[in-house]
Amino acid sequence: MSRLKHGITLYGFGGSYVHGNATLEDVLRKARDIGCDGIEIVAPQMVQGHPNPSVGWMDSFKDLCAEYELDPVCYSIYVDSGKHKGRFTREAERMTDAVASMEFAKYMGFKVVRSQDALLPTTMEKLLPYAEELGIHLAIELHGPYCPTTPIFQEYYELFERKNSDYLGIVMDFSAFASGAPGNVLAPIPDGVVHKDILNKINHHYATTEIPEEELVKMIYAEGGDEADEYAARKLLFSIDPYTAKFGTPYWRTHPDYDGFRRLLKYSKYMHGKFYYMDENGNCPGIDFENYVRIMKEENYTGYIASEYEGTDPDDAEQIRRHIAMLDRYWEKY
Amino acid sequence: MTLEEKIAAIDAATGHGEFMTDDIIGEGTLKNKIICGCRTGYMFKLNNLSYRGVWISTLENIRLKVDGEEVSHNDMSIQLRDFLCNVDETGNNTDVFWAAKDELWVIVNKVGGLSAGEHTLEIEVSKRNDFGHSFGEAEEGYVERALEFQHPATGRQTIICRIEEA
Structure with a gap:
């Protein structure tokens, strides 16, 4: 029987890393201990020297991955449009950053480079020859509040259809398929403050x-x-503000976009199984993972799903373990 | 509890939402700047405001009051590794990245530094997003909807810090 490939994004340990409670080696060890088929790194967060890491640092990262028997899968980058006050990035800047990142990713053994929708489809098309040369799958993240029918993602879809290349695709993030706030969202508020x-x-x-x-x-x-x-x-x-009200699954809270998910799955080799909270029964309220995993199984999805934890529980490893177990449970069910 | 107290309690428990942390000033980092026994000012660390690091150029303003007195921007700089610039020049340094684990210091020039004992620091930091969901080509400028870049977020903190030895 086929098996679901699990990823762990080191971003899930970002809180303890950024606050100085864990080193990069600590979080790699945690990922190894939980067990996964591949890891993701958010380049600006944990790659020392970002956006221009040294060969020495990249070699040391490869050594750590070898030591902890971890397979680097996804190298996540951004399009930092806030860098220049008053203007977005120019295409030349986006090309420079993306090509360099794909080269770094290749050197360290990553197979997927995840960028963001601000890369723009026209730029992504120009990057395809570099992705092909490097053997890198260049993917755009579909993140809430956007959803498959958001116009820019329809443009991306048309590009994927036209090129039909293994080296262009999408990383779907389950924030785009969430239907409400996490079940434990009120927990930090002291008793007696709200009802x-x-x-x-x-x-x-x-x-x-x-x-x-x-x-x-x-x-x-x-x-x-x-x-x-x-x-x-x-x-x-309430997660919808007036500026995003026309986008995103939360706006269509009771109508998760299963069809859009299925359509884009063909161009996906990696996805973010974003979650905010796993309860003690191993369920994830607010995100219908069961039906999305069913669709993945029906479509013979062979890529990875990363358990991307974005909650506040100090025991992040336990949250991720529960999430992986839930995904396997649904995969085996269908 | 009054409504204001309840809202303050909600925000204290769930964050004010502007930055990753409401604790802008690094606890216990205030110290005088002493060079060869000469006191030329004082300094303290800023905690990183993002989960993934920050471009220095996105810092739009840093205001500081010490013991109720506003510090002039002429006297205020930031230092990151071997990079140093006046706080008014951050926007021009578009290639300096404040990584998540980098130490960023605010340095204030003040002959003699601060006296030993407690001091009240009030800080206000404004920055626009490093990235967001708005997009376009540079030549278009920021489109109207690009609120994350048009309108910087502002975080504030008041903290009592101690100088152990003047």
């Missing part, structure tokens, strides 16, 4: 119905809530 019982009910409505936010706010007050509850709901539960 958690009311807000949990509102959170459930938000994730499972299309009741407009303003109606949900009225429900808070009808249930006996107050302005602090409204503040918490707007800040923590």
Whole structure:
């Protein structure tokens, strides 16, 4: 029987790394201990010397991967449009950064380079010959609030269809398929500050119905809530602001874009199984992993799915273990 | 609790959302700058504001008050590894990357430094996003919707720091 290939993105340990509680070797050891088929590194976060790492550093990274028997799979880069005040990056800058990153990735043994939608389809097309030469799969991340039908991703899809190349594709991030706030989102708030019982009910409505936010706010007050509850709901539960309201699965909370996911799967070799919280029963409320894994199985997906933890539990390793176990459970079920 | 107290409690528990951390100033890092026994000012570390590192050029403003007195930008610099610039010049340095584990120091020129004892530091840092979901070609400038770049986020912190030895 086929098996789902698991990735671990070191980003999931980013909190402890950035705050000085873990070294790069520590997080590699954690990934090894959890067990996975491949790792991802977020270049600006953990690659020393980014955006121009030295050969010495890259050699030491390769040595560490060999020591911990980890396969480098995905090298994640960005398009930093904030760098120059008042303007986006020029195509020449995007080309320079992307080609250099693909070269670094190749040197360190990565197979996929993940960039972002700001790379633009026209630039991505010009990068294809370099990706082919290097044998790198250059992929764009589809991240919430965008979804498969967002216009820019339809342009990317047309490019993938036209080129039909193994070296261009997409990294789908499950933030684009989430339907509500994580189940434990209210946990950090001390007791007595908000009505958690009311807000949990509102959170459930938000994730499972299309009741407009303003109606949900009225429900808070009808249930006996107050302005602090409204503040918490707007800040923590409602993920759609006026600028992103036309995009993203959360906007279509009860209509996850299964068809769009299936359509893009053909061009995917790696995806971000983004999650915020795994409960003690091994479930991930708010993201319908079961049906997406079913589709992956139906489509004979042979790429990786990375367990990308974006929560606040100090025991990040346990969260990732639960996530991997859940994915395997669904894969075996269908 | 008043509404304001409740909102403050919610924000304290869940973050203000502007930067990765609300603790802008590195705890316990305030010290005088002493060169060959000469006190030319004082300095403290800034905690990295992002999970993945920051381009120095995205720092739009740093305001600092020490014991209620505003520090002039003429006297304020930042130092990162071997890079040093006045706080007003950050925007011109588009190739300097403040990596997640790099130490970034704010240096204030002040002959004699700070006196021993406690000092209240109030800091306000404004920066635009390093990256975002808005996109376009450079020649277009930032499109109207590119709010993450048009409008810098601002984080504030007030902290009492101690100089052990003047």
